[in-house]
Amino acid sequence: MIKESLKIHGHRQFEIKQRVSFDHAKTKNIKYQVETYFFLPVALQINPQSYSTKEFQKSLKNYVRLSPATHKLKYFYKKKGMLEKLSIELEHWSIESPEIEYYENALKRVALTYKRSLRLAVKSLLKAPNQKTEDNILQLLLDIEKTIKAYRELEIKCRSIEKKITSNAFEYCDEYISWVTTFYLRKLITERAIPCRAEISHAWREEINYREQEYPESIAKPGESNEEVLHRWSSLRRYINRYLFLDINHRKGAPLLLHTIYATIAAISMSITLFVMLNIRGGQYADISMKVFIALVLAYIFRDRFKDISKRKMQQWFQRWLPDRKLLIYKEGVKSPIGICKESFRFIYYGILPDDVKAVYQQANDGFLTYTEKDVDILFYKKEVHLKNQPNLFEKTRFPIADISRFNISDYLRYIDIAFEELPFLEEDETPVLGEKIYHVYMIRRIRLNSDQNVATELVRLVINVDGIKRLEVLKSLDFSKEQDASFQDLQ
Known part of the structure; x- marks a missing residue:
């Protein structure tokens, strides 16, 4: 099963995130194929003569990210929980020095899993009104306090190991946990009609005071640019999240x-x-x-x-069998590739579009001046992903893989010269009225899982102007067959 989300990143980029689910016990290979059709108005002049496939490759970035495991906060500090298991590992590593990657990844895993667990706990409270009780709030604050205390009690063991392998992973993860804690406590404080507001505010202030004492560079100051604080947070987040991102090595197809x-x-x-x-x-x-x-x-x-x-x-x-680019996917600490992604980029003509894509496109404008094949240039992007389900590679969570693609549309704006255009009127003495100049770029995506029967189609409209993306509209959501959803539920 694939769950997809789209969002705009700034004025020139949009992101497509596909979260892939599979049965950990039964699935040996994870395969899926994504076909994306861009219907570009001819006025944009994005065609084979002005826009090469290499330019398209430069405007596209692909990431494959793993998801941390899903646990309740109690799992961190309870007996035989996550932090107790980490403590046992640290005792072993204090005798036999570990490789720096194994040590740092163990701490990063705790920090990332804590963030996910805390986010889900806060989200559950905010979305369900009947969950906003004093008991639930106090229990959450207690779980946060015990988890952070249990992690910081590992400092002595971590410091002794870090002297031998030269690492600051404990300190970095500790600061990250503190950042995350204050962020989600702040979300609770700003929620209307939340009980125990004073207790939440006290816990938030305690964590802020801790950061002021231990990591003063992480505290933002009102009225200042705080560029160094933002840079510090971005670098810290990138360091911690590196554990989740798979490495991609580019090859010719x-x-x-x-x-x-x-x-x-x-x-x-x-x-x-x-x-x-x-x-x-x-x-x-x-x-x-x-x-x-x-x-x-x-x-x-x-x-x-x-x-x-x-x-x-x-x-x-041979274009069907000759990908333009091949991406080898690696996991940190694993020598051989764990997967491969084959990509193809080319312009196609309307006549070879699949029938279901044609049908979706014809409905795009609700019957009003639907573009014909002469009014658009069609850019086709195909991605085939094949991942191996190796033991201990993916965390046991519902959506262990996030396939992220970012498209930069800067090249689409090269020939847009005006932002507004005067509207015509019958009377000569009418005051001129200006209309904003916009273009509609339709994007149809077909996603196929393992077999040909598991196919879903999505229709998206990008409204762009001279400045970039004005809005992104999902006209037809991704929807797999009910049979597939039922078979997926049986696997869970």
């Missing part, structure tokens, strides 16, 4: 097959030249005349043109 095709074309081309040389004048060409010389030159020119034209044709024929 199917180079062996591509070189085999080129070699075959070159062999055919050279055979044509040799055939001409060996057959002119009955095979006797020791005394080459001018006519023979010209014939050989023409044969070589023909061979060269034949080779170039054949390359283009063969690429078009």
Whole structure:
């Protein structure tokens, strides 16, 4: 199952996040395919002549992120809980020094799991009015206090290990936990009709005071730019989250097959030249005349043109099996790749669109001046992801994988020259009225899981102007078949 969300990042970027779910026990390989069709108005002049696939690759960023496990806050400090298990590991590492990655990842895992657990606990309180009781609030504050206390009691063990391996992971994770705690306590304080407001405010102030004492550089000051504070938080968050992100190594798509095709074309081309040389004048060409010389030159020119034209044709024929880019996916600490992502970028014409994509596109404008194939250029992006479900690789959570893509539309704005345009009126003495100049870019996405039956289609409209993305509208949400949802529920 795939759950998807879209959101705008600034004026020039939008993000698509796909959270992938699978059965940890039964699934050996996780496979899914995403086809994205961009319907671009011709006025934007984004076409094969002005916009290459390499430019599109530069405007696209892909990330694959794992999700931390889901636990209740009590799991951190209870007997045989997460922090007690970490304490046992630290005692072992104090005798035998661990690799720095294993040590730091163990602490990062605690920090990230704590953030997820706290976020879900606060979200549950805020979304369900019947959960906003004094008992629940006090229990949450107690769980937070005990969890943080249990983590900070590990400081002595961590410091002794960090002297040997040169690391500040405990300090960084401690500051991160403090940041996260104050952030979510602040969300509770600002909620209307929340009970125990004084107790929540006291817990929030205690954690702020702790950071002022231990990490004064992390405290923002009113009336100042606080750029260093923001930079510190961004760097800290990036350091902690690095544990979740998988490494992506770029490769060219199917180079062996591509070189085999080129070699075959070159062999055919050279055979044509040799055939001409060996057959002119009955095979006797020791005394080459001018006519023979010209014939050989023409044969070589023909061979060269034949080779170039054949390359283009063969690429078009084999484009289905020749990805433009291959991404090898690695996990920190695992030498061999745990997955692969194959990407294809190209412009296509309307006639080869799948029938279901055509049907969705025809409904995009509710029957009002629906664009025809002459009014749009269609940019096609295809992504095939194959991940291996290795033991101890993915945390046992419902959506262990987040596949994130970010598109930058700066190139789409190159030929937008005006922000407003005067509207026509019948009367000459009417005061001119301006209308904002906007363009609609439709995006249809088809997602296929493992088998062809598990297909879902989504329709999105990007409204853009001279400044960038004005809004993003989901006209048709991603919706898999009920049969698939039922089969997924059986696996849980």
